[in-house]
Amino acid sequence: MAADSEDELRERRQAVRDLGSALRDLTDAAVSTEADTETLREITEQVRALVPPLDAVRRERGQMAAVDDGRRPRRLYSPAVGPGNPISPPMHVEIVDGAAVGTCTLGLAYEGPPSYVHGGMSAMLLDQILGHAHAAGGAPPGMTVQLSLRYRRPVPLATPLRIVGRVEQVNGRWTESKATICTADAPDAVLVEADGRFVVPNAEQSSRLFGKVEGLVK
Numbered sequence: 001m002a003a004d005s006e007d008e009l010r011e012r013r014q015a016v017r018d019l020g021s022a023l024r025d026l027t028d029a030a031v032s033t034e035a036d037t038e039t040l041r042e043i044t045e046q047v048r049a050l051v052p053p054l055d056a057v058r059r060e061r062g063q064m065a066a067v068d069d070g071r072r073p074r075r076l077y078s079p080a081v082g083p084g085n086p087i088s089p090p091m092h093v094e095i096v097d098g099a100a101v102g103t104c105t106l107g108l109a110y111e112g113p114p115s116y117v118h119g120g121m122s123a124m125l126l127d128q129i130l131g132h133a134h135a136a137g138g139a140p141p142g143m144t145v146q147l148s149l150r151y152r153r154p155v156p157l158a159t160p161l162r163i164v165g166r167v168e169q170v171n172g173r174w175t176e177s178k179a180t181i182c183t184a185d186a187p188d189a190v191l192v193e194a195d196g197r198f199v200v201p202n203a204e205q206s207s208r209l210f211g212k213v214e215g216l217v218k
């Protein structure tokens, strides 16, 4: 569904954020609850009843969301930074001295080892922060072709985190970059570190991969 005016678009984006936030609260409650079986069954019925009105007007693969600006890589439904996506923390990102700095706190929905963050989630945050680091440094938007992680210490849940990414080297379409995760109160104690390699698709690759995506400004 296309939004008509700037005001409508602004309102719709806020509604998308609000729904994402409510669903995050629901997800957090669903993975944390010790409620009895009857309560779980009742809630399941109520939640299933919520799906049809949303599902009635939906986009498919290859269609950008109407609330997104097709030029901006930062999207409302990103699984890492999108406030409209309930699986996103969402990580908040700022650019500081050419580096991308992300902050977020991860709850029980992201648990791997008991009381610590799942390693796959750390990888997603590091990958994402490197994407922002590329944009911050003016490097063209590339795709991750390699991400090597070293998990030094477990990342605690329910603790403010600081995720920092920086582009180290640009060689034409190929870039090398580094990122780390620390807790916000100990920004020098690295818990996870990543080496990333990104490649900017050439014109043929870009057209093959994204040429048919509706709403993407190329």
Ligand SMILES: CCCCCCCCCCCC(=O)SCCNC(=O)CCNC(=O)[C@H](O)C(C)(C)COP(=O)(O)OP(=O)(O)OC[C@H]1O[C@@H](n2cnc3c(N)ncnc32)[C@H](O)[C@@H]1OP(=O)(O)O
Pocket: 073, 074, 127, 128, 129, 130, 131, 132, 135, 142, 143, 144, 145, 171, 172, 173, 174, 199, 200, 201, 202, 205
């Ligand atoms: C607000 C902002 C938010 C931004 C927020 C955005 C955040 C998103 C972050 C998430 C990012 C993702 O998840 S991305 C999704 C995960 N990644 C993917 O799905 C990528 C899958 N991979 C691919 O599709 C492909 O690898 C491509 C299309 C990316 C590249 O194709 P390819 O065949 O592998 O590579 P190729 O065209 O040969 O190009 C490689 C180029 O690099 C050069 N090259 C190769 N090795 C080296 C090397 N060691 N040092 C220097 N250069 C090298 C080659 O010579 C060539 O340059 P030359 O000889 O041509 O000059």
